[in-house]
Amino acid sequence: MNRMSWRYRLGMNLANVLAICFLILPLVPVVLGSLQSERTLQEDVWALLPAEYTLDNFRLILSGGTNKGQAFQGIDYLPNSVTWFRNAFLNSVLVASSVTVLTLVLATLTALTVTRLKLRWTGYLMNATVISRMVPLIVLMLPLFVVMRQIGLLNTLPGIIMAEVGLLLPYAIIILVPYFQAFPKELEESARLDGCTRLASYLRIVVPLSTPALAACGVIIFIISWHELMIPLIIASKPEFMTLPVVLAGLVSDQFVFFTVMMAICLIGLAPTMLLVLLLQKYLVKGLTAGAVKG
Amino acid sequence: MTGQSKTAIGKTNSARRRRKELAPSWLALGMNVPTLICFVLILAYPIFFAGYLSFHEVGVRELRSGDYAFSGLANYIELFGDPVFWKSLRNTILFVVVSVLLEVVIGLAIALVINENRIQLSRVTKFLILVPWAVPPIVNGFLWAFIFNTQFGYLNRLLYQLGLIDQQVIWLGNSSTAFMAIVIAYVWRTVPFNILLYHAALQGIPDHLYEAAELDRATRWEKFRYITLPLLRPILAVTLILRTTFAFMVFDEIFAITQGGPGNDTWVAAWYTYKTSFNPPFDIGVGAASAYVLALIVGVVAIAYVRYVYKKVEY
Known part of the structure; x- marks a missing residue:
């Protein structure tokens, strides 16, 4: 075990190369596709690398369809997804941030009661939380659609935010519980001896000292909310309330016309969460592991 | 004082x-x-x-007026009489079995690879394991739709450059390859989760177990078979439960890659519910019935897994 044979070393290195290819190779076409014009893509259907690179796709998208550049000269029809892109990006930022903050606050309160107070009914609550994580989303979507329609929250951002908070809350609780559980009781007790109420000892001692856990949980929630398609797809049917995944989904009918634009939009759409994941990888790994194993 | x-x-x-x-x-x-x-x-x-x-009649007209007439089992009878529903259900189960199996095998393989920390390259791999997870599901769908596209897709380009094909293959127009395309896209996005959990579990296995096995001159395979695998059983059970329940809900990739096509050959349960409820004929009653059937299946699977697969482990 201590000394590796050259064969083992070679095999392991090859295995690593394979694993790396598996993980990042599928993203290469997105980059290559977004960096060429539709004409270049269609001229040579066998070429891996485009004959000519251009940033026109990104210019078109970021200008909301006004800056057509060379690649789009003479093209009148543009997919809705291009015109609504900036609006959808802002909606996504707004929705994902609100969902993150709200979910984090509610989940923290509940996770504290589950781990620090340990009553019988909070135990049941925790069981309900774990089970509700497995309810298929599609079951909730129909009634949510009907209810949101009745109370006038269809085609509003608050409607989307509410639904996503409800959906992600169980997961956030499951992620936070093991952290709070591992928190030493002595610190909290010494605060209580100094005259803190229970709630104050949580808010002043437990919560501030759990910042890394809260951050990890928050980022995970943000990412999942950024990725969510079905909820906003069903709640928002007007383009001004659509989030990025919904506007992207509108490309389904356009995919044969504008593959390169589609890949450019995809690249911008995946960039924020990709950055978060690569920068905060260590925290995310801890949060995701805790959320799956100890819940 | x-x-x-x-x-x-x-x-x-x-x-x-x-x-x-x-x-x-x-x-x-x-x-x-x-x-x-x-x-x-x-x-x-x-x-x-x-x-x-x-259990009620819910269509466009009923949504507008707000009162739903009780219809007894009519929705369920209509649902079970619909061959497309059975087809969607069969597709879903096939999809779940194949993709969960692939997720476990690929996840375990990559976890074992990055667990060997004496190889420098494994640090790069470890850094990249969450990359597919960071891709939004709908984007993931489009990116694979682009890869598998017949005329301009990168899979055909790659295979041609490698000299494996000399004319374009219609991946998404053929039922079985379209199905595999969805499985591949889905597995690629979801496998990081399994890698992560298996990696954490592998790190938790104490070294002295392997050292003892070495004294007994155990081979690498024997160490894996008699130490690693049994100790991974709890985490394997956890991932099986979670991944199965999530695979039952697959939607985004279907939406982006095949839209259920060709014909209705890649319809799955969630797609069936979505199509019957939010596309003509907007039959929300039947949609709800189909969603309920799906939820029941998921519930039974989850309970069965917890009961029969999950066993406690002691180091």
Whole structure:
């Protein structure tokens, strides 16, 4: 075990190369596709690398369809997804941030009661939380659609935010519980001896000292909310309330016309969460592991 | 003097505490009010309401007027009489079995690779394991739709450059390759989760077990078979439960890659519910019934897994 044979070393290195290819190779076409014009893509259907690179796709998208550049000269029809892109990006930022903050606050309160107070009914609550994580989303979507329609929250951002908070809350609780559980009781007790109420000892001692856990949980929630398609797809049917995944989904009918634009939009759409994941990888790994194993 | 002031402070503190401190049960209730409201409004009530809808006639007209006529089992009878529903269900189960199996095998393989930390390259691999997870599902769907596209797709380009094909292959126009395309896209996005959990579990296996096995001259395979695998059993069970329940809900990739096509050959349960409810004929009653059937299957699978697969492990 201590000394590796050259064969083992070679095999392991090859295995690593394979694993790396598996993980990042599928993203290469997105980059290559977004960096060429539709004409270049269609001229040579066998070429891996485009004959000519251009940033026109990104210019078109970021200008909301006004800056057509060379690649789009003479093209009148543009997919809705291009015109609504900036609006959808802002909606996504707004929705994902609100969902993150709200979910984090509610989940923290509940996770504290589950781990620090340990009553019988909070135990049941925790069981309900774990089970509700497995309810298929599609079951909730129909009634949510009907209810949101009745109370006038269809085609509003608050409607989307509410639904996503409800959906992600169980997961956030499951992620936070093991952290709070591992928190030493002595610190909290010494605060209580100094005259803190229970709630104050949580808010002043437990919560501030759990910042890394809260951050990890928050980022995970943000990412999942950024990725969510079905909820906003069903709640928002007007383009001004659509989030990025919904506007992207509108490309389904356009995919044969504008593959390169589609890949450019995809690249911008995946960039924020990709950055978060690569920068905060260590925290995310801890949060995701805790959320799956100890819940 | 000092002694006196100390006791005074002590008194006010304890008095304040007595006045303000809530009993734990009330405190717990107060802190859980927002969560409970959320659970009831967005989880519990909709689940029951979905059941209610599945026993009522709910279409466009009923949505507008707001009253739903009771229709007994009519929705379920219509659902079970619909061959497309059975086809969607068969597709879903096939999809779940194949993709969960692939997720476990690929996840375990990559976890074992990065667990060998004496190889420098494994640090790069470890850094990249979450990359597919960072891709939004709908984007993931489009990116694979582009790869598998017949005319301009990168799979055909790659295979041609490698000299494996000399004319374009129609991947998404053929039922079985379209199905595999969806499985590949889905597995690629979801496998990081498994890698992560297996990696964490592998790190938790104490070295002395392997050292003892080495004294007994165990081969690498024997060490894997008799030490690693049994100790991974709990985490394998956890991933099987979670991945199965999630695979049953696959939607985004279907939406982006095949839209259920060719024909209805890649319809799955969630797609069936979506199509019947939010596309003509907007039959939300039948949609709710189909969603309920799906939820029941997922529930049974989850219980069965917990009961029969999950075993406690001791180091």
